Amino acid sequence: MPHAADTRSPLLSMEAVDKWYGAFHALKNINLKVRKGEKIVLCGPSGSGKSTLIRCINALEKIEKGTIMVEGTKLDDSGKSIDAVRREVGMVFQSFNLFPHMTILENCTLAPMRVRGTNKTDAEKIARKYLERVRILDQADKYPAQLSGGQQQRVAIARALCMEPKAMLFDEPTSALDPEMVKEVLDTMIGLARDGMTMICVTHEMGFARQVADRVIFMASGEIIEEAPPETFFRNPSHPRTQAFLGEILAHH
């Protein structure tokens, strides 16, 4: 199957991407192709550039060099290309970033109504469908602060899904959660992966990586150091920095 998929053009690609924060070289010559339906897990020590990488994909960060293509749209400075990319790519943040002054349902209907021009009835129908899918429909009329962290993160996933994106970016979605809530969010993500969503996840949840990733990518100092299917990546990492990182992270599990 992977061979058949290889012939298709990627849903998302980064070519020779470089990014600086002032003098700090945050991303160095990043090359990445993600096919439709592929699940990528990005890991690496903090400050390695993995969050920056996915934030460049939906233009939350600007790149200085290279090309990013999403669904045939080349990302440039124009508002038009940024709009096109953001319509197709959903994002889930570490700190949920739900809108606190809106109910769960309103959080989910805002973007479809404002960006896609969906009417309220249809937007609510879509919202209920995805809230149901993340198993939180019964909380639809509550405000974010009334929900637990795990519930809020599941709402954030539903909110992104309401735009019916072609790909989803996850930026450490479980890092801000209490341990007992990590599982419900991971289970939601696993369900999403099984349904065929294209996903790029920055996470330290190695169990999740083993279970759903097609490829695990290890980054350090702004570079992609190693890229391999999970079995190879965990059993037989080739680069010493990957070995050191895995040694450290797996010692805690």
Place this chain on the structure above:
Amino acid sequence: MGVIGQNEMLFLLQGLKWTLLLSAIGFIGGGIIGLVIALARTSAHSALRKTAAGYISIFQGTPLLMQLFVVYYGIGLLGFSIEAWVAVAIAFTLHASAFLGEIWRGGIQAIPKGQTEAANALGLHYVSRMKDVVLPQALKISLPATVGFLVQLIKGTSLAAIVGFIELARAGQIVSNQTYRPLLIFGIVGAIYFIICWPLSLYGGRLENRMAKAAR
């Protein structure tokens, strides 16, 4: 000493009417322009930010009394003849817009960056990002300071007397001159200001307490 009869009280209430009207015009007009100032002050364009900052510092750095003079006599010098209340309304609107703009600027900047990022990631544009996401939260946290400023504005309208505008304080002065009972008259005038401003201050204080609790 004269008596304080119905006529005198009516005259004071007439003044009160102008005080309230002037406060309302200043607050509403200042609110509208102030919103523009706050948005310019937090804009991505540095020219807009600097212009708004300059505007704010001019109005915050000069006395309201002087602003009243400049607008009142300034418009006269330009050859337009306008009624005192129009000049005063313009001056108060400009004055209030600078202060409200600065208060709301603080509110906008206090909203976590993640809110704007989430809105951006969802593809929301500036107008929706501001109208639906940032401003409702920013105005809410700015509410105590906004109410506080409204109280200042109401009391500040007494300065309009200087250009011959008969609002509550000036009406009090006139009645006091006629009746020779300044203590009683200004007692009444003070009480009226207090009855209006004190509940507002209380309300502002309560809002602040409630928010402090919610933030815990």
